[in-house]
Amino acid sequence: MGWPRTTAPAWPVHAAFAGLSAAAVTAYALAGPDLRIVVFTAATTVPIITFLLALGAGHLTDRLPWLAATAGLGFLSLGQVLWPDWIPGHHLGRAEGSTTDLVMASAHLLFLIGTASALRRHGRKDPGGLIDAALFGLCAAGPLWEWLIGPNLGPDATPFGEALVLADVLVLSAVLGCVIRIGVTARRARGPLAYLLLAGLLTLACDVVSVLTVHGTSVWTAQMMMLAYLTLAAGPVLPSAPLVTRPESGRSTAEHPPLGWLGAALCANPVIAAVQAVQGNRPASVVLPISTMIVIPVVLLRLRLLSAQRDRAERTLAHQAHHDELTGLYNRRHIVTRIDEAVHALEQRELAEVTLLLCDLNGFKPVNDRLGHQAGDLVLQAVARRLTATVREDDLVGRLGGDEFVVLLRGAHPAGGDGVAARIAEALREPIEVAGTTVRIGASIGTARAWPGAGLGRDELIGRADAAMYVAKAAQPTADDRARPVPVAGPV
Numbered sequence: 001m002g003w004p005r006t007t008a009p010a011w012p013v014h015a016a017f018a019g020l021s022a023a024a025v026t027a028y029a030l031a032g033p034d035l036r037i038v039v040f041t042a043a044t045t046v047p048i049i050t051f052l053l054a055l056g057a058g059h060l061t062d063r064l065p066w067l068a069a070t071a072g073l074g075f076l077s078l079g080q081v082l083w084p085d086w087i088p089g090h091h092l093g094r095a096e097g098s099t100t101d102l103v104m105a106s107a108h109l110l111f112l113i114g115t116a117s118a119l120r121r122h123g124r125k126d127p128g129g130l131i132d133a134a135l136f137g138l139c140a141a142g143p144l145w146e147w148l149i150g151p152n153l154g155p156d157a158t159p160f161g162e163a164l165v166l167a168d169v170l171v172l173s174a175v176l177g178c179v180i181r182i183g184v185t186a187r188r189a190r191g192p193l194a195y196l197l198l199a200g201l202l203t204l205a206c207d208v209v210s211v212l213t214v215h216g217t218s219v220w221t222a223q224m225m226m227l228a229y230l231t232l233a234a235g236p237v238l239p240s241a242p243l244v245t246r247p248e249s250g251r252s253t254a255e256h257p258p259l260g261w262l263g264a265a266l267c268a269n270p271v272i273a274a275v276q277a278v279q280g281n282r283p284a285s286v287v288l289p290i291s292t293m294i295v296i297p298v299v300l301l302r303l304r305l306l307s308a309q310r311d312r313a314e315r316t317l318a319h320q321a322h323h324d325e326l327t328g329l330y331n332r333r334h335i336v337t338r339i340d341e342a343v344h345a346l347e348q349r350e351l352a353e354v355t356l357l358l359c360d361l362n363g364f365k366p367v368n369d370r371l372g373h374q375a376g377d378l379v380l381q382a383v384a385r386r387l388t389a390t391v392r393e394d395d396l397v398g399r400l401g402g403d404e405f406v407v408l409l410r411g412a413h414p415a416g417g418d419g420v421a422a423r424i425a426e427a428l429r430e431p432i433e434v435a436g437t438t439v440r441i442g443a444s445i446g447t448a449r450a451w452p453g454a455g456l457g458r459d460e461l462i463g464r465a466d467a468a469m470y471v472a473k474a475a476q477p478t479a480d481d482r483a484r485p486v487p488v489a490g491p492v
Contacts, residue, residue: 008239010191017195017234020046024230025223036222037084043226044077047233054236062245065118066236072111073232079104087222093210095153097161105164108203112175115196118245122182125247128309129181131302137177138295139266141170144208146272152211169207170294176200189243195235196244202228266295326377327384330398335406338396339458342410346452351410355417355449358465359387359424360473361403362442367434375435382434383441386427391420417447444473 028039051070054060079086083100086092091100123130145166153162176197183193206224213220235241322334330338345351361383368376380403387397387405396408413420424445431438446469450456456464 005239010238010240013234013237013239016237017230021227021230024226028223028226029219033088036088040087040222040226041077041080041084043229044073044080047229047236048073048077050233050236054241059242060236060245061242062118065114065120065245067114068117069111069114072107072109072114073229075107075110076104079107087225088218090210090214090218090221092206092221093154093212093214095157095161095165095211097158097164101161101164105168108168109171112171116175116178119178119182121245122186122247126181126185128302128305129185130178131298131305133177133181134174135177135266135295135298135302137173137175138170138298140177141173143272144173144204145169148208149211152214154214165207169204172200172204172207176204186243186248188248189240189246192235192238192241192244195231195238199228199231199235202231266299324399327381327399329384329388329405330396332398332400335396335398335400335408336458338408339461342408343450343456343458343461345410346450346454349452351452353409353412353449353451354461355409355413355420355447356461356465357407357409357417357421357424358400358446358462358469359405359407359428359443360445360469361405361428362444362473363439364403364441367439367441371435371437371439375439378434379432379439379441382432383428386430387424390423390427417449421445421447444469446470446472 024039024043028036031039048070051060051066051073055063055066055070060066079100083091086100086104091098092104095101149165149169150162179193179197179200183190183197186193202224206221206228209224210218210221235244322330324331339356342351342354346354364376364379367379380399383403383405384397384399387407391397391407391409392413394410395413396410398406398408400406407420407424409417409420415423425443428441428443431440446465446467448461448464448468450461
């Protein structure tokens, strides 16, 4: 079947959702007990149908996670068929820990796992932001439990039942925090993400309302749960639904929350526990320690991520401090330092010979003038690759700036300075494909060599190579910029 493009208007989906929600809520309120089960069950099947239709049409491209989420919805709907009294009988708010509670909680967890897996690509783009959001969600679950859910649980609640409800609240709160964070960064997918967020908030509110109204009517709980199902049904139908699993290019530009806010969130559970200890009017709760223990691994993961980011930043800065940004070769500062080290090694008789080659490109300016600076940058990168390929692994190749390059040969070279210069000249004479055309450049190469006891310092060595390079440039026979080996400037 066909499906609207991502640029299609979303208002028909919004209108259908509003109309269907109003009809379902009204029908449930007016129906009798038996018919209410039919209305509620029908509402639970709507998202299954929309997800399967979207998957079958190829509208949702990341199939496996959405299939898992749809399976979770299917188990929830099947549980409603098998145990139709689960909502009307207020078993959701009793935390009895029955088989029904376990099956429904497991089905809900499967849906959340599938949804989280579908959103996983956003974690690669903004891992720190998602971890922070999950921490806020986990920390918010503690006060929610201690102030609204825990104190109102009835005598039918069992430790296992409480654990199931707590796990559902914790996981749902963490997922909601992540959905909010993704909505901040994924602007094009905010429509389906908003429906997903609304469904999660309705489910969380349903958990609270079911506990608060456990001795009263279950109509509100059922209506809120139906609205949550219908909200989920609207998400995959939206034209922009495929964008949920396609993060926008580039790194996240959203700011991380201030550390003060994160610290305040982490202090929420200990503060509540301290207040309870001071008041002494309630028995000690194991919920706060459990939720705090769950938060600790997430905090450790965040710290590890920060440490890894710092290590990458330090490596990047160290690389940028010693390398040319355009070509990746060593920059002037690093090359000068290595020349000083080589000269010192000569004085200490640790090296038998040091040779310095200065290369100035011929014919590079016309390339820039005719094809533009972007093409010139590509030529410089090609030159850098060819220079690196013509020397030994232990030799150093750097860029002094502009179209000037330097090669430092530490120790005696089998081909000698003249041989290396000839190989460089030959490599640079080869045509370079750039901007859909072929360009040819050459190089004027000046060579200076020093031996132990020659008394040449860094400045003298560079000066001799520079002078030899200008001699070579002046000796060019024509304007075709062909490079040639030049006389070697040795020690006096």
